[in-house]
Amino acid sequence: MRRFAVEHQAVRGEFVLLGPAWLALREHSDYPPAVRNLLGEAVVASVLLASTLKFEGELTLQMQGTGAVRLLVAQCTNDFKVRAVARFDAARFAEGDSAMDFSTLAGEGTIAVTVEADKRASRYQGIVPIDGVSLAASLEHYFANSEQLPTRIVLAADVAGAAGILVQRMPQAGGAQSGGASADAAAAESARETLAWDTYAAASAALESLAADELLARAPEDLMHRTFAGLDLRLFPAHEVQFRCRCDRDRVVSMLRSLGAAEVDSIIHEQGAVTVTCEFCHKPWRFDAVDTAELFGAAASHAPGSPALN
Numbered sequence: 001m002r003r004f005a006v007e008h009q010a011v012r013g014e015f016v017l018l019g020p021a022w023l024a025l026r027e028h029s030d031y032p033p034a035v036r037n038l039l040g041e042a043v044v045a046s047v048l049l050a051s052t053l054k055f056e057g058e059l060t061l062q063m064q065g066t067g068a069v070r071l072l073v074a075q076c077t078n079d080f081k082v083r084a085v086a087r088f089d090a091a092r093f094a095e096g097d098s099a100m101d102f103s104t105l106a107g108e109g110t111i112a113v114t115v116e117a118d119k120r121a122s123r124y125q126g127i128v129p130i131d132g133v134s135l136a137a138s139l140e141h142y143f144a145n146s147e148q149l150p151t152r153i154v155l156a157a158d159v160a161g162a163a164g165i166l167v168q169r170m171p172q173a174g175g176a177q178s179g180g181a182s183a184d185a186a187a188a189e190s191a192r193e194t195l196a197w198d199t200y201a202a203a204s205a206a207l208e209s210l211a212a213d214e215l216l217a218r219a220p221e222d223l224m225h226r227t228f229a230g231l232d233l234r235l236f237p238a239h240e241v242q243f244r245c246r247c248d249r250d251r252v253v254s255m256l257r258s259l260g261a262a263e264v265d266s267i268i269h270e271q272g273a274v275t276v277t278c279e280f281c282h283k284p285w286r287f288d289a290v291d292t293a294e295l296f297g298a299a300a301s302h303a304p305g306s307p308a309l310n
């Protein structure tokens with residue numbers, strides 16, 4: 001992930017290119033190509049969104065609709081650890097999916113962006129309807145509605161990589177000075193505004209002419225300088241994006257406790273153990289009779305009024 005800015009102008013952007021992280025993320029998954037590519041776009045989008053915000057925690061991009069992909073979840077932490085999963089209607093992909101476009105994949109529904117902070121119990125959520133054109137177009141609406149920032153986004157993904165670029169028109173730094181501003185200052189301010197809008201328009205047009213294969217294949221610096229040729233671009237240092245799942249034993253334990261001892265015991269009785277597989281990384285969390293006796297024993301002794309032996 002690399003941030004960039006146009007020198008001396010209120011236009012900024014980000015570039016994301018995932019290789020190994022994208023392969024690791026879906027290592028144990030078997031998605032039809034169209035689902036896989038949409039998932040890759042969503043992961044890149046979650047990184048782009050996370051890098052526009054200041055937070056400590058996890059950002060979740062969730063798409064839920066009536067299309068062949070029923071649910072798509074992509075998550076990115078503030079230090080760029082990603083994970084993602086898609087649920088899809090397998091019957092719709094039985095005869096191949098080469099012609100499946102975004103509107104067929106997504107259908108009608110919503111895209112929700114949620115930020116959950118680690119330390120405080122704060123939560124932020126913005127929701128936009130799915131725009132049938134593309135995931136990128138849907139997210140442009142998200143930025144226009146939720147952040148009031150004019151934004152252009154391109155996204156692309158294939159079997160080997162996933163990439164995207166975001167360009168934003170930022171509010172002018174400093175802004176209009178209060179009281180006593182001279183006519184000259186107002187004129188200078190207005191000229192800066194016009195210039196920033198022209199720059200944003202040029203950068204947007206450059207993104208529109210960018211082909212998906214070029215976005216995925218070119219080396220980052222080469223791509224940026226070619227795409228935004230003519231703009232005085234400043235590239236900031238790169239941040240590594242890695243696949244990392246946040247599943248842990250404690251979460252599985254609380255899930256088993258919520259199922260209840262009777263239900264868990266009956267599974268143990270039939271199968272010898274309970275195995276809960278993480279939907280994101282496919283890690284199997286296995287609990288045998290000894291493990292579950294321990295976890296329900298602990299739960300029972302804490303529950304008020306339960307017939308625990310003390």
Ligand SMILES: [Zn+2]
Pocket residue numbers: 245246247278279280281282283
């Ligand atoms: Zn996991």
